[in-house]
Amino acid sequence: MKEILQISNLEKVYSNGSFVKKAVDNISFSVNTGEIFGLLGPNGAGKTSIIKCICGLLDYEGGDVLVNGYSMKSKRRKGLKYISAVLEGNRNIYWRMTVDENLDFFSGINGMSRSSIKDRKEYLLQQFQLQEQRNQVVNKLSRGMKQKVAIAISLITNKDIVLLDEPTLGLDVAMSHEMRKLLRSVAKEEGKTILLSTHDMNVVEETCDRLVIINEGQIIAKDTVSNLKTVFNNDIYQISYIGVINNSLMSGMEKIVVKLEIKEGEDHSKMIIHLHEATELFRIFEMIKEAPIKLISIDRVTKNLEGIFLDLLKEAGTHEVF
Amino acid sequence: MKYFNSFIAVCKKEWIELKRYWFNTVVGLCMFLLMFMALFSGAKSIGQNNFSLMDSLEGFLIGYALWFLAMGAFADTAHAIIDESRKGTLEQLYMTDVPFTWLLISKNMISTIIYSIIFVVIILIQTKVTGITLNLDFISVFITLFIGLFSLYGIGLILAGLGLIFKKIQNLLGVTQFILVGIMIVSPTSLPFVRLLPFVEGREMIMDIMRNGYSLWDFSIYNWLFLLANSIFYLVVGIYGYKIAEMQVLKRGMLGQY
Numbered sequence A: 001m002k003e004i005l006q007i008s009n010l011e012k013v014y015s016n017g018s019f020v021k022k023a024v025d026n027i028s029f030s031v032n033t034g035e036i037f038g039l040l041g042p043n044g045a046g047k048t049s050i051i052k053c054i055c056g057l058l059d060y061e062g063g064d065v066l067v068n069g070y071s072m073k074s075k076r077r078k079g080l081k082y083i084s085a086v087l088e089g090n091r092n093i094y095w096r097m098t099v100d101e102n103l104d105f106f107s108g109i110n111g112m113s114r115s116s117i118k119d120r121k122e123y124l125l126q127q128f129q130l131q132e133q134r135n136q137v138v139n140k141l142s143r144g145m146k147q148k149v150a151i152a153i154s155l156i157t158n159k160d161i162v163l164l165d166e167p168t169l170g171l172d173v174a175m176s177h178e179m180r181k182l183l184r185s186v187a188k189e190e191g192k193t194i195l196l197s198t199h200d201m202n203v204v205e206e207t208c209d210r211l212v213i214i215n216e217g218q219i220i221a222k223d224t225v226s227n228l229k230t231v232f233n234n235d236i237y238q239i240s241y242i243g244v245i246n247n248s249l250m251s252g253m254e255k256i257v258v259k260l261e262i263k264e265g266e267d268h269s270k271m272i273i274h275l276h277e278a279t280e281l282f283r284i285f286e287m288i289k290e291a292p293i294k295l296i297s298i299d300r301v302t303k304n305l306e307g308i309f310l311d312l313l314k315e316a317g318t319h320e321v322f
Numbered sequence B: 001m002k003y004f005n006s007f008i009a010v011c012k013k014e015w016i017e018l019k020r021y022w023f024n025t026v027v028g029l030c031m032f033l034l035m036f037m038a039l040f041s042g043a044k045s046i047g048q049n050n051f052s053l054m055d056s057l058e059g060f061l062i063g064y065a066l067w068f069l070a071m072g073a074f075a076d077t078a079h080a081i082i083d084e085s086r087k088g089t090l091e092q093l094y095m096t097d098v099p100f101t102w103l104l105i106s107k108n109m110i111s112t113i114i115y116s117i118i119f120v121v122i123i124l125i126q127t128k129v130t131g132i133t134l135n136l137d138f139i140s141v142f143i144t145l146f147i148g149l150f151s152l153y154g155i156g157l158i159l160a161g162l163g164l165i166f167k168k169i170q171n172l173l174g175v176t177q178f179i180l181v182g183i184m185i186v187s188p189t190s191l192p193f194v195r196l197l198p199f200v201e202g203r204e205m206i207m208d209i210m211r212n213g214y215s216l217w218d219f220s221i222y223n224w225l226f227l228l229a230n231s232i233f234y235l236v237v238g239i240y241g242y243k244i245a246e247m248q249v250l251k252r253g254m255l256g257q258y
């Protein structure tokens, strides 16, 4: 599989007088041709900055971005041949022009003649179910419709990579779902490489093949979506019990578990243990049997990406998530 | 071909906007003409039958129309860039297959044509209303304009660059409009260095055509070279100034942020 997009040790520092902010801090990842890759992170994590560095709208201070091998620093124009983008808030469209006029304009300024895009335009209008709206001024369309138009425009030039910054932001639930489906089908049918950013883990979970999780400009996790889920799911158990855990049990368990949280309650207490592997649970049982506590229940905790995401952020030391 | 297609796309967009918002243009034009009439009748009543004033009334008429044109020409570039930045479309224009400067030049060429047509309309109405007769050799005027206006586009680019960085460009545009009135009215014969200002040479040549009945061939090669040099100089300075601003803008990420 070819790595069409390579980001290595990317650094972006905003400075203005005494104001200095490192928004992107040594970020590296690669995106393969044809996959949907997610940039997941809370607000202010640096997602937009990364995307703008990739599409040549932002100079970076360190590292490099290679688009199909071309550095966006020294070969910007060459790299741009492979990239189109929809930045935050579908602002790539002229609200005072119709859908059709927008599609014509953006293909035109990219050097394509009207006749050469005719078929593609029809295909996209149909794919995005925008035929009825094609002669309407964009301003009159709903937020979701506008977002669809924005994405259709990014596809009209038929470039290999599509960057989408928060493509589901501000959409209602139904529209958000439609958008996810649409993105999947675009990637599949057209073989496009999609890099999308979002703070919504459900979006990543449903659409992406792989992801990086970013917080305060740094990568805190990098994996496939399915791996991340299994790794974090396999081995979390919640044990409810009555009694007090003594020191010997505590120190015994601490030798085995990855992480141990205790929540003491009125009638019973709970502990949440993270294990390296499920078989370690048997050793925990052994220890509990010796100790003066009474077991009530053991539940396996399954987490969706959202839970994993929140855990990772907690580890990274963020207090304010949204 | 790429360049041609993008030029056509820019043309079409300008045309669409003109068509959709023609009413605003017409209203603006009417206001402009009303103000002219007020000023003109004021000036006329002051100096009745005063031959030299009648002579300068012609100059006033042409200067006033040129002022409209010039305002459109340079404010257009600055406004367009800042407006696109606010809307977020500027970022898209920076990501196209053709250089952004080409899109700008395309837009300027089309603006020149549109504003020239409006200029002709204004002059025709003005001459009808005032009874002043002028040499209406619009071909000569248009050629001079086409070359001369690029100096103002240069200034527009500098303003646009400043606008992207400092955002509050509206005030600055207001001030430059008054400077422009100066450029259109101050005669270079009294102050020779004024000829070095943008568009002044163009204005002089247009005055000569319309008021003194010159045609293209009546100007010396020196006139043409000076006009060309003036436009190229200010355009180059403008592009260079914009590039400097752009470097800052790309560093600070202000291309699409208002």
Ligand SMILES: Nc1ncnc2c1ncn2[C@@H]1O[C@H](COP(=O)(O)OP(=O)(O)O)[C@@H](O)[C@H]1O
Pocket: A014, A021, A022, A023, A041, A042, A043, A044, A045, A046, A047, A048, A049, A050, B252, B253, B254, B257
């Ligand atoms: N143009 C800018 N100038 C200064 N600081 C900025 C600019 N853009 C973003 N930042 C700061 O950089 C950090 C990352 O922002 P951003 O990339 O927009 O994150 P995200 O898209 O993940 O919300 C934030 O702290 C933000 O305030």
Ligand SMILES: [Mg+2]
Pocket: A044, A047, A048, A049, A088, A165, A166
């Ligand atoms: Mg963002």
